[in-house]
Amino acid sequence: MSGAQTMVRTQMAVNDAVFALAQGQDLEDLRRRIETAVDLGGRFVSFIAVGNRQVSILFSPGTKVALSVETVMYDERDDGNLDVPFGGFFDE
Template identity: 50%
Template sequence: MAEQKTMVQTEILADGVTYLLAQDQDLDELKRRIEEAVATAGTFVDFVVVGNRQVSLLVTPRSRMSISVATVLFDARDTGDVDFPFGGHYDLL
């Protein structure tokens, strides 16, 4: 039996909304930007999610966020390239 390829998937839960980060996102850098945003009255933090979609999240001192990491099956489409989105509104199925 062929071995299945896996990848690490990072999930951010922000004020009850789940975001799955695209593979090319630097988690340490994103955490730093979130921490900086919390120290302000409110700042938008940009990142790319699975489906290669850009998200701008307004982070304030009252924002509730958690980050979790899991190993999932590999998806070659998950490149983080916003010029080639997939899934959701872009699927024809």
């Protein structure tokens, strides 16, 4: 057995775009906020994507959304902290 650490990552596909969600997000809360936005006819919903970057998407009744969960290699930088983004051109 290897000593490689793993973590669970959630991906959200919104129409044709796919976003990997940062760690520590409340998935049930995100689902509720999306459902509320759709019920109200359309609203922006914000979440933190991998790279510790905030994303806002306009969810409306015509928006297609799929959530999936997978196990990936552990990345200590993926902590959902907006003050410490990563994943840019100069990140190693």
